[in-house]
Amino acid sequence: MEVLGALAILFAFCLSIYAFLGSIVGAVRQRPYLQKSAQRAVLGVFVLVTTASAILVYFLLTSDFRLAYVVARSNRAMPPLYKLAAWWGGQEGSLLLWSWLLSCYSAVVVLTNRKKHPGMMPWVVAVLQFTQIFFLILNVFVEPPFHVLAVGKGVQAVQDGQGLNPLLQYWMMAIHPPMLYLGYVGFIVPFAFAMGSLITKQPGDAWIHTTRRWSLITWGFQTTGIILGAGWAYAVLGWGGYWGWDPVENASLLPWITATAFLHSVMMQEKKGMMKVWNMVLISTTFFLCIFGTFLTRSGFVSSVHAFAESSIGTWFLGFLSIGIAATVFVILNRMDYLKSETKLESVLSRESSFLFNNLLLLASAFAVLWGTVFPRISEMVTGEKITVGAPFFNKVNVPIGLCLLLLTGVGPLIAWRRSSWESLKRAFRWPALAMAITIVALLAGGMRHFYALMSLGLCAFVATTIVMEFWKGARAIAVRTGRNLALSAVELTHRNTRRYGGYLVHMGIVLMFVGFTGAAFNQDTTQEVKVGDRITIGHYALQVLEITDGSNDNYAWQRATVAATKDGAPIGELLPERRVYVASQQPTSIVAIRRRMNEDLYLNFAGMSETAAGHAIIQVYVNPLVSCIWFGFWVVFFGTLICLVPSKVKLAYARTEMVGVYEKQATSAK
Amino acid sequence: MKKYWRFGALIAIILGILGWLAASGINESKTYYKTISELKTLPSSEAGRRVRVTGNVLPGSIQRSGTAVKFVICEKEHNQLLDVIYTGKDPLPDTFRDNAQAMADGKMQPDGTFHANSIAAKCPSKYEAAPGGKAPKPLNSRPSAT
Numbered sequence: 001m002e003v004l005g006a007l008a009i010l011f012a013f014c015l016s017i018y019a020f021l022g023s024i025v026g027a028v029r030q031r032p033y034l035q036k037s038a039q040r041a042v043l044g045v046f047v048l049v050t051t052a053s054a055i056l057v058y059f060l061l062t063s064d065f066r067l068a069y070v071v072a073r074s075n076r077a078m079p080p081l082y083k084l085a086a087w088w089g090g091q092e093g094s095l096l097l098w099s100w101l102l103s104c105y106s107a108v109v110v111l112t113n114r115k116k117h118p119g120m121m122p123w124v125v126a127v128l129q130f131t132q133i134f135f136l137i138l139n140v141f142v143e144p145p146f147h148v149l150a151v152g153k154g155v156q157a158v159q160d161g162q163g164l165n166p167l168l169q170y171w172m173m174a175i176h177p178p179m180l181y182l183g184y185v186g187f188i189v190p191f192a193f194a195m196g197s198l199i200t201k202q203p204g205d206a207w208i209h210t211t212r213r214w215s216l217i218t219w220g221f222q223t224t225g226i227i228l229g230a231g232w233a234y235a236v237l238g239w240g241g242y243w244g245w246d247p248v249e250n251a252s253l254l255p256w257i258t259a260t261a262f263l264h265s266v267m268m269q270e271k272k273g274m275m276k277v278w279n280m281v282l283i284s285t286t287f288f289l290c291i292f293g294t295f296l297t298r299s300g301f302v303s304s305v306h307a308f309a310e311s312s313i314g315t316w317f318l319g320f321l322s323i324g325i326a327a328t329v330f331v332i333l334n335r336m337d338y339l340k341s342e343t344k345l346e347s348v349l350s351r352e353s354s355f356l357f358n359n360l361l362l363l364a365s366a367f368a369v370l371w372g373t374v375f376p377r378i379s380e381m382v383t384g385e386k387i388t389v390g391a392p393f394f395n396k397v398n399v400p401i402g403l404c405l406l407l408l409t410g411v412g413p414l415i416a417w418r419r420s421s422w423e424s425l426k427r428a429f430r431w432p433a434l435a436m437a438i439t440i441v442a443l444l445a446g447g448m449r450h451f452y453a454l455m456s457l458g459l460c461a462f463v464a465t466t467i468v469m470e471f472w473k474g475a476r477a478i479a480v481r482t483g484r485n486l487a488l489s490a491v492e493l494t495h496r497n498t499r500r501y502g503g504y505l506v507h508m509g510i511v512l513m514f515v516g517f518t519g520a521a522f523n524q525d526t527t528q529e530v531k532v533g534d535r536i537t538i539g540h541y542a543l544q545v546l547e548i549t550d551g552s553n554d555n556y557a558w559q560r561a562t563v564a565a566t567k568d569g570a571p572i573g574e575l576l577p578e579r580r581v582y583v584a585s586q587q588p589t590s591i592v593a594i595r596r597r598m599n600e601d602l603y604l605n606f607a608g609m610s611e612t613a614a615g616h617a618i619i620q621v622y623v624n625p626l627v628s629c630i631w632f633g634f635w636v637v638f639f640g641t642l643i644c645l646v647p648s649k650v651k652l653a654y655a656r657t658e659m660v661g662v663y664e665k666q667a668t669s670a671k
Numbered sequence: 672m673k674k675y676w677r678f679g680a681l682i683a684i685i686l687g688i689l690g691w692l693a694a695s696g697i698n699e700s701k702t703y704y705k706t707i708s709e710l711k712t713l714p715s716s717e718a719g720r721r722v723r724v725t726g727n728v729l730p731g732s733i734q735r736s737g738t739a740v741k742f743v744i745c746e747k748e749h750n751q752l753l754d755v756i757y758t759g760k761d762p763l764p765d766t767f768r769d770n771a772q773a774m775a776d777g778k779m780q781p782d783g784t785f786h787a788n789s790i791a792a793k794c795p796s797k798y799e800a801a802p803g804g805k806a807p808k809p810l811n812s813r814p815s816a817t
Contacts, residue, residue: 239761345675345678348677348678348681353678356678357681357685360682360685360686361685364685364686364689368689368693371693375697376704385703385704386703386704387701387702387703387704388701388702388704388723389696389697389700389701389702390700390702391700392696392699392700393693393696393697393699393700393701394696395696396692396693396695396696396699397689397692397693397696400688400689400692401689404685525760527760527761587766610735620761
């Protein structure tokens with residue numbers, strides 16, 4: 001069967017070369033049958049890669065230890081979910097996952113666009129298949145997953161595997177890679193359409209309309225993947241945080257930032273016919289950053305706390321990136337004439353300008369993150385000395401950028417297109433500004449002196465007020481006319497223009513997440529060596545270690561501390577931080593205990609037994625205010641994204657100069 | 672043209688502030704990668720720099736006294752040893768143990784010891800099995816597996 005799997009990838013490789021060449025020749029020579037046949041080949045590639053993946057999964061689930069891959073990533077004692085997760089637990093498998101997802105997306109694109117975009121499709125297929133060929137090369141020649149161990153002639157068959165890295169044996173981590181990959185891989189579709197439309201000199205924004213849903217869904221997957229990663233780091237790594245600006249994390253964040261910029265700036269193109277070149281550049285950057293992210297995590301290009309698989313695939317990635325980027329730059333430059341802007345910027349106080357600055361800030365942030373991530377390599381090349389920068393650098397740049405973006409989140413949607421007067425701004429932002437001022441004064445009175453935290457919470461109040469007001473104004477207008485209550489009217493309002501009000505919900509989720517990030521300014525922690533009966537106090541909390549127990553099962557041996565907690569003297573129950581040593585890998589890991597509340601998390605990590613004092617356990621305690629807002633905010637973002645995907649009930653056929661931002665106008669435009 | 676001047680000025684101000692923040696962020700947190708042999712021959716002008724040094728933990732050298740942890744890391748190629756004293760508040764990572772590859776951030780002291788305020792033991796990745804072979808390798812494992 002492993003031969004079948006290997007053959008399936010090999011055939012898929014050949015077939016995708018055919019699809020690539022077939023599409024191009026079919027397009028250039030105007031041969032519809034050849035184009036059709038290339039599209040069928042795409043489906044064939046999907047079937048073949050699916051077969052190979054299914055075989056690998058089957059081997060993992062049945063613990064077939066003839067395969068090197070299964071030995072290295074799985075063992076008998078692991079529950080089925082983690083056996084499945086072992087598919088993306090290693091280099092070979094995750095590259096196969098990439099290929100498979102790409103083949104799925106390509107198949108969906110071909111199936112849903114059978115009768116659409118006849119001129120553009122061959123080029124879309126060509127771009128998709130060019131990438132597919134690249135990943136299949138990796139699957140077939142560089143990192144083959146179906147490597148069988150030699151048995152016989154004195155070499156024994158392997159009885160059990162080494163198991164999945166224990167840190168990965170956690171539900172969030174089991175689904176984090178596929179989510180992130182769905183996001184990574186997905187951006188190839190808008191990119192392919194963008195290229196297709198450029199190459200065939202399509203007038204208009206057909207590629208944007210066609211791929212709007214794709215971009216949103218993909219963005220949603222990326223967001224989910226990143227948050228899952230953060231949630232995993234928080235719940236498993238035991239250092240009390242969720243984001244450390246590690247190269248892996250940055251790799252996942254980079255395309256997300258540019259994708260966010262893209263989602264915003266396409267609105268400029270749709271509504272005003274501006275920023276056409278810019279959108280092309282953004283979507284290409286996003287796609288290549290996705291590839292670059294995969295390259296960073298898979299090649300060992302920068303050293304990280306997580307030592308990556310160091311292998312030769314880096315050269316392949318660099319090759320692919322240089323060919324891809326060169327081709328893209330050539331196409332964009334060559335078609336510059338078709339990307340002329342239809343209108344010009346008129347005023348600094350306008351919706352256009354807010355989009356412009358939104359993009360500028362997002363791009364600056366992406367650049368800073370990229371710069372910091374590859375800094376060791378750059379400094380090594382330039383000065384010969386390897387220098388690394390840490391979290392302070394990233395925070396110093398990104399915190400102010402984040403706050404400015406937060407401000408724009410509130411200002412942007414309310415400011416008028418073309419130009420706005422100070423008068424109308426004053427009217428529109430009177431209440432939000434008041435809310436911000438009240439929040440800041442209240443917090444100052446409450447004793448808060450942290451500048452960024454004050455600004456952040458104040459801006460959160462500002463943005464939240466603008467969003468609530470938008471909903472309230474629109475809903476009230478409907479309520480007055482139809483006689484329905486406000487809640488129903490708000491639903492109706494959202495349904496009428498899902499894009500706008502779904503977008504507001506996403507913004508609201510982002511506000512909540514910012515509240516959560518701000519909490520980090522007030523984190524407290526302590527580490528103590530305690531024996532049974534000892535007490536630890538931190539903030540409002542007092543903790544007492546009641547007992548330390550141990551035990552084992554097939555997969556791991558554990559040691560658990562039972563800690564009774566009180567808050568301001570009132571008992572709030574027991575927490576059970578645990579420490580496990582996995583049998584297969586002999587690697588210890590911590591299972592932290594977290595008491596999650598909306599306002600504050602109490603986070604306990606059992607770091608191990610002391611080596612100097614017998615019977616003393618090392619317990620780390622963190623008090624992390626507002627962390628739960630991040631996870632809650634994510635669900636709001638997720639929900640808002642789903643709403644954006646629902647088709648609007650009313651097709652708003654506004655001219656390209658919609659006026660928003662003035663009270664009266666808003667009430668009418670919401671109707 | 673006046674409005675373009677305004678845009679230009681605003682953009683320049685924003686980028687200027689960000690550039691300044693970035694530069695100061697780099698200066699604040701930059702850390703030099705050095706090998707143990709390079710550390711031993713560090714010119715005095717560079718003595719105050721924050722340095723990141725990597726080496727394998729000498730088996731049996733880990734000693735704990737109170738909150739401080741002392742250990743020795745060695746560089747395989749040159750047989751160089753370096754005494755490290757860790758005084759950070761975070762407990763050492765799970766992967767830190769004999770023979771593990773440890774990455775210490777800190778400063779060289781005049782007495783030839785290295786004061787580290789953070790230690791990362793090269794955690795064998797999110798994805799790959801440990802280097803140095805924590806798990807007994809199967810007899811016939813592919814040599815290039817990790």
